[in-house]
Amino acid sequence: KAGVTQTPRYLIKTRGQQVTLSCSPISGHRSVSWYQQTPGQGLQFLFEYFSETQRNKGNFPGRFSGRQFSNSRSEMNVSTLELGDSALYLCASSTYREAGANVLTFGAGSRLTVL
Amino acid sequence: KQEVTQIPAALSVPEGENLVLNCSFTDSAIYNLQWFRQDPGKGLTSLLLIQSSQREQTSGRLNASLDKSSGRSTLYIAASQPGDSATYLCAVIAGQLIWGAGTKLIIKP
Numbered sequence: 715k716a717g718v719t720q721t722p723r724y725l726i727k728t729r730g731q732q733v734t735l736s737c738s739p740i741s742g743h744r745s746v747s748w749y750q751q752t753p754g755q756g757l758q759f760l761f762e763y764f765s766e767t768q769r770n771k772g773n774f775p776g777r778f779s780g781r782q783f784s785n786s787r788s789e790m791n792v793s794t795l796e797l798g799d800s801a802l803y804l805c806a807s808s809t810y811r812e813a814g815a816n817v818l819t820f821g822a823g824s825r826l827t828v829l
Numbered sequence: 830k831q832e833v834t835q836i837p838a839a840l841s842v843p844e845g846e847n848l849v850l851n852c853s854f855t856d857s858a859i860y861n862l863q864w865f866r867q868d869p870g871k872g873l874t875s876l877l878l879i880q881s882s883q884r885e886q887t888s889g890r891l892n893a894s895l896d897k898s899s900g901r902s903t904l905y906i907a908a909s910q911p912g913d914s915a916t917y918l919c920a921v922i923a924g925q926l927i928w929g930a931g932t933k934l935i936i937k938p
Contacts, residue, residue, distance in 0.1 A: 718872075747926070757918065757928035770925050804872055818863070820872035 716740065718807050720821035728829050732793040735824045739786050739807030745769075746788040747818070748780060751802040760803075763788055792826075800828045831856045833921055835929035843937050844911060850904040850932045852919035857897045860922040864893050864904050866915040867931070873918065877904070909936045 719738040727733050739746050748760040759772040763782035780790040786807075792799055802825050806818040832855045842848055852862070861880045865873040877886045877893040879902065885894040892905040902919055918931040 749926075749928075756930045757920075757926075759925045759927070762925065772925060806873075817875045817878050818873075819875070820865075822872045 718805060718819050718821035720803075720805055720824050722824060723822065724825050724827075726827045726829060727795050729795055729797060731795050732791065733795060733826060734789055734791045735803055735805075735826075737788045737790075737805035737807075737821060739788070739805075740819055743807035743809050743819070744786050745808045745810060746782055746786065747806050747808075748788070748790050749804045749806070750774075751804060751823075752798075752800070757804075760790065795828045797828050800826060802826075831859075831921060831923055831927045833919060833927050833929040835917075835919060835932050837932060838930065839933040839935075841935040841937060842909060844909060846909050847905065847907050848909055848934075850906070850917050850934070852902040852904070852929055854900045854902075854921045854927075856923065857900055858923060859897065860924075862893075862895055862902050862919060862921050863926075864891075864902075865918045865920065867918060868915050876917075906934075911936045911938050 721736045745764045747762040749757050751757045761780050762770040766782045777793045782788045802823045804820055804823045806820045808816045808818050810816040834853045836851050859881055863878045864876040867873045879886050879895040890907040895902045914936045916931040916933045920926045920928045
């Protein structure tokens with residue numbers, strides 16, 4: 715059974731650019747959630763999707779957005795990149811509607827560096 | 830506002846010792862609590878999930894307890910091994926996941 719796949723694994727962007735990250739959940743999982751991990755702030759919740767609907771959103775500016783497709787794959791987009799957006803972006807999938815209601819399976823992450 | 834604290838931030842112990850990692854939270858209105866481990870440069874692996882109605886969960890050498898009234902959870906690792914070296918994070922679920930900063934554990938051979 716394939717795990718959660720995140721692409722790309724590594725990327726380098728410059729300030730002002732935009733980036734799109736992709737997450738393919740485990741087959742049959744309909745809930746996908748996204749997290750940002752930085753040395754200074756630790757892990758922070760970005761947003762959560764279930765059946766193409768955003769169920770919850772963390773305290774991030776509007777430059778951070780996401781969506782989920784009918785096949786449960788999810789993308790997140792960050793526009794007008796800032797140096798502080800450099801982080802490991804993790805996504806997780808689960809079977810239940812609420813991300814924390816069941817065991818989460820995480821991808822390996824996408825490491826974004828903004829220069 | 831829910832806050833999650835993990836103490837200690839780092840811990841180094843000899844192989845074979847039993848150890849306890851701590852997680853405290855400020856609001857007892859949680860849905861459940863999960864413990865994860867993270868290996869350097871990698872994603873997270875779920876270790877144990879404790880529902881709010883439960884007091885503990887066990888998996889192999891790991892045992893996690895939950896005391897909502899005191900806002901505490903502990904992760905007990907028995908007979909530690911070098912392969913247990915990782916960062917251990919707890920997260921409480923109350924609408925969204927709120928994370929602790931983690932405890933970096935080093936098991937010395």
